Each structure stands twice: as C-alpha cells, then as structure tokens.
C-alpha cells in the first residue's frame with residue numbers, strides 16, 4: 110500500500126500536519142518515536158507550563174497539550190505509531206520509510222523531527238548522566254528535594270528550568286557565560302527576583318567533580334571559570350541541568366536534504382518545500398529563529414497544505 114503522507118515526528122508541527130492532512134482525507138501515517146515520553150511528543154513533553162499558546166488562558170502543561178494534539182489528530186483518522194524511523198529513502202518514488210526491516214511507502218513525506226537539547230560535552234559529563242547531570246529539569250527535578258543544583262545557560266529554557274527547580278531545590282545556581290540574560294523580560298524578572306536563584310554571571314563550566322556513593326559515583330560539584338578574571342573555583346552541587354539550546358534532529362537526512370551549517374533543514378522561503386519535491390519540513394527542524402510551539406504548529410499546517418496541493422498536481 111502506498112500512503113499519501115507519512116509524517117515523521119510528534120511535536121506541535123507533526124500533529125498539526127496530521128490534523129490538516131487527515132481532515133483533507135489523506136489518511137496520514139504518523140511515526141511518533143518511541144516512548145520514553147521525551148521522544149514522543151517532542152520538547153513539549155519536557156516543558157512545564159505553556160503560557161503562550163493562544164486558547165489556553167490559564168496555561169496548560171506540555172504533556173497535556175500534546176495529549177490533546179494527539180487526540181485531535183486521531184479524531185480525523187490519522188494512524189499514529191509510537192515507533193522510530195531508522196532510515197529513509199528519498200531518492201526512490203514512492204519514497205520509502207524504514208523501521209528496521211519494515212518498509213512503508215508514501216507519495217509525500219512531512220518531516221517534523223524537531224530539535225533536542227545540546228550538552229556541554231565536558232570531560233566526565235557522560236559518566237555522570239543521570240547521576241546528577243541531566244538535560245531535563247521537568248523529568249529529574251523532583252530528585253533534588255532540599256539539595257543544591259545548577260543550570261547552565263541564559264535563555265528562556267535556562268530561566269524556566271531554574272525557576273521550576275526552585276520548587277524542589279534549596280538553592281539554584283544559574284551559570285551564564287555573559288552578564289546579561291537572553292531570556293524574555295517576563296521570565297528574567299521571575300528568575301532574578303526568586304530568592305532561591307543565585308546568578309553566576311560571566312562564568313563557564315569547565316569540568317565536574319564526583320563523589321562515591323552506595324550506587325557508584327554521582328555529581329559533587331561543577332568546576333567553573335570566571336571569564337573576566339580567569340579565576341577558577343568549584344561550586345558544590347548535587348544536580349546540574351543543561352539549558353544551552355538545541356540541535357535539530359536531522360541525522361536521517363544527511364547528504365540528501367539541504368541543511369544549513371548547523372543541520373537545520375532548508376525550506377523554500379514562504380513554504381515547507383525542501384530540495385526534494387514531495388518532501389516537506391516543518392517545525393523546529395527547519396526553524397532556528399522562532400522555535401515556538403505556535404510557530405511549529407503553523408508550519409505543520411503549511412506542510413499538510415503543501416503536501417495536499419503537491420499530490421493534486423501529480424495526477
């Protein structure tokens with residue numbers, strides 16, 4: 110069976126594309142990625158309250174919002190599989206999408222694979238993953254009740270995570286490499302006025318120290334350097350969270366689809382067309398500027414309309 114549309118990805122972009130494509134009677138198949146939750150539903154599964162998506166004046170949690178998107182896409186006949194695509198062949202017609210040995214064919218592909226958290230990749234970091242170092246305060250914050258933690262970064266994610274962590278931690282060090290936050294004013298004000306948050310300006314992490322415990326090593330502190338004086342010191346903490354931005358999930362398309370220098374897919378301005386006809390990209394995977402749930406949803410809608418119209422031209 111050759112599908113009309115296969116959608117890869119399950120954030121606001123993928124689900125919105127699915128809602129539009131299913132309402133256009135294209136019976137889309139959407140590969141959502143495998144649970145754990147952070148792979149199915151995208152970054153919104155890792156966020157706390159979404160306060161800036163129109164239609165939810167009281168706010169809504171990221172996972173609740175994704176549940177609603179999923180339900181709405183299914184209501185109009187989208188087939189959703191919580192599985193991960195392992196390979197794509199965009200050079201054959203119809204296109205082929207692989208899940209291991211299993212192959213699905215489709216006239217069009219909508220890519221909505223999003224972006225994921227970046228890590229500092231300092232020595233010792235990998236060994237301390239889930240042993241104090243994390244990229245998801247929403248997932249792991251509650252493990253640090255009454256403890257001292259840190260967050261690196263100065264954008265909206267960093268202040269959101271730092272603010273969220275104050276629910277559990279006794280103190281949150283916000284480590285930022287400059288003397289000014291990049292985050293939006295309202296979120297900055299919340300963090301800067303929170304007595305549990307200590308700002309560590311002009312500071313960059315350089316390494317970690319670990320302590321031995323019953324279950325092996327865990328984080329004891331973050332070694333930092335002052336960018337003005339060059340002075341180094343260690344900030345003792347039990348938990349440390351990455352919030353230094355994101356990288357697009359485009360490994361599946363390397364060498365086939367046009368990308369910018371950091372791997373974001375290139376789309377034809379004002380459309381979701383990639384360099385391969387019949388392959389469309391939407392959401393954070395092709396947007397390094399706005400990266401909002403509402404803009405992702407908007408481009409998901411565009412991708413479904415672009416796919417529908419493109420299919421019509423093929424008869």
Ligand code: NAP
Pocket residue numbers: 159160161229261262263264265266267269286287290291313352353354355398399400401
């Ligand atoms: P971001 O805006 O790109 O901020 C990344 C931060 O990490 C910057 O402050 C940057 O420092 C710092 N950084 C980057 N690489 C670093 C490194 N190697 N070492 C130390 N620091 C480093 O990323 P984001 O905060 O994840 O936000 C991404 C997008 O999502 C933004 O558009 C944001 O508005 C949006 N967002 C919105 C909400 C919300 O509204 N609720 C929540 C989260 C995210 P510099 O400032 O010096 O560059």
